[in-house]
Amino acid sequence: MSLFGAMNAAISGLSSQSKSLANISNNLANSQTVGYKRIDTNFMDLVTQSSRTANAAGSVVARPDYTNTIQGTITQSDNTLALAISGQGFFSVASQNGTVNGQPTFDDRQFYTRAGDFSLNSDGYMVNSQGYFLQGWPIDATTGEPNRTQLNPIRVSQQVFNPVATSSVELTANLPAGSDSTVTTQVQIYDSLGTAHTATLSFTPVTGSSEWDMSISLPDETTATTRTVRVQFGNAATPATTSGLLGSFASAVGVTPSTSTVTGDPATLTFTTDFGEGAQSITLNLGEIGQSTGLTQYSGTEFSVSNISQNGVPPGSYSGLSIGDNGDVTINYDNGQSRVISRIPVVTFSNPDALQRLDGQAFMRTPESGEARVTQIGSDGAGKLVVGSVEASNVDIATEFSKLIVAQRAYTANTKVVTASDEMLQDTINMSR
Structure with a gap:
């Protein structure tokens, strides 16, 4: 009966608008979260019956629409180790899963993020506010070139720079x-x-x-x-x-x-x-x-x-850390010397919107996202590195409030359909009296 179809369609509308409202709520809650990517809502029509002479009410399904490729505003930070990517790509990060002899051990899985509010923890690792460890290519001490076959959590040693005798x-x-x-x-x-x-x-x-x-x-x-x-x-x-x-x-x-x-x-x-x-x-x-x-x-x-x-140098003590636009992580010493210990790459995907979302603005690769391509900063479609800055959430509060009003009105309209269908069914039942 078409009245039941109308009621079912309206109920699916209520469910879909509820999901839309949840996405809007989540976006507004994370409007100030570093590196957060908003979730929009796509509505998809499900057809029960449709022809040139007849159409039966179907239903609607709400699907999340991820915006991982949409850039958030890059804002300057007082933290000199804060990093942002201008363009496409993600930082490669590791997740700690325990400790051995007081040192962290890491999950074998690879994680990715745009949350670049990194700082040094007590063990000298570069960690963002969500607890993910930044990874980079280690630098070969002999050649001075990065080893692109490895990705390791970046750890900064504050040991003394050994003296070098003049030759x-x-x-x-x-x-x-x-x-x-x-x-x-x-x-x-x-x-x-x-x-x-x-x-x-x-x-x-x-x-x-x-x-x-x-x-x-x-x-x-x-x-x-x-x-x-x-x-x-x-x-x-x-x-x-x-x-x-x-x-x-x-x-x-x-x-x-x-x-x-x-x-x-x-x-x-x-x-x-x-x-x-x-x-x-x-x-x-x-x-x-x-x-x-x-x-x-x-x-x-x-x-x-x-x-x-x-070419000789006296011993030097650790005086700070700097990061170059090319991703080189450099330890500076008070004897004027410096040492590059790692180079930060950018990871890109064919379909980044299909990445699996995790807690703390992190992502994991999925079959739909394609393979992770670890590349040099600013090459092969990867974005550029902005040092001393962070990427803000890509949520626009005014837009979210507009969507909130629309979702509220649509939800109310669907309740009216349910109410009207119920009254009409009641009238149909009363016909037998």
Whole structure:
């Protein structure tokens, strides 16, 4: 009977509008939740009978319509470790499922999120407010490149940066052609314990020539040693040479005493010192003699050093963490050094709206979503990383209130149909009296 059909259709309408109201309520409740993706409602008609001459009332079904691909507003955060993705993609995160020897263990399943309000926990892991651990590609200490075959929770060690003994010193300077006195410059050299020692380089002009005697002294050496080498600045007829290697200088790489010329290769002089920690070999790179990349001799009386540097560093303590736009997670130390420990990738899907939703703004892959593609930030359709910001919920409160009004009125209208159908059925029953 069509009256029963009308009533059943209205009851399905009540049920569907109730589901719509639940989705709206959930959206409004999470309007301030970081990384939340709203759930819209799609209504689908179910047909009982339909032809050119007859149509029977069917019903309506409410289906959730996920908006995982719709970007929320990116807002700046005071948290320097906060991250947001501008564009498509998700962060790969891990879920803790226990502890062993005081350290967390993780679920074997892979999880994904847009909630990037990360901070360091007490164990040094980057964790968001929902308790998910950010994952990244570990950096190979030898090559400095990320290992893209692994995804591990990012853990920041606050241990001391080990000292590095000086093994190379580079010098670029101009010796004044008009000077008749010794000029000097100094450089800090570090031993294997990270202790700084001052090395003094002195240049004394050789009277009546275009040559200079260069010596290096290290007062902190266990055995005082005099090291001197003569540097000759040539001309078009007589190329520049290093000659008269004296003291304990080893022969320059590619340069033999007094005979060979310095052409395109830099003049490098190697010597050994000892600060009480054992023999330490140091290479002094003088660049190309007579060229702007090395030692030059131009007119004037001023000695100018454009570069003097060395590759040793003292020990350093942890001073902070920084994240680059390319996803590199870098530990910074108070000795001026830094170390990249991980690179954050972005994970994309063919159909992200089909991901399985979980607590805490997390998702899991489903057959309908397609395989997870772990890619470099900003490549192959993946979004860009915005550091120091978070993605807000994509819920618009004004829109949700509009949908709320529509759902309320539709629900009321369906109740009227139920009431009218009931009265009409009652009238039909009364016909037999």
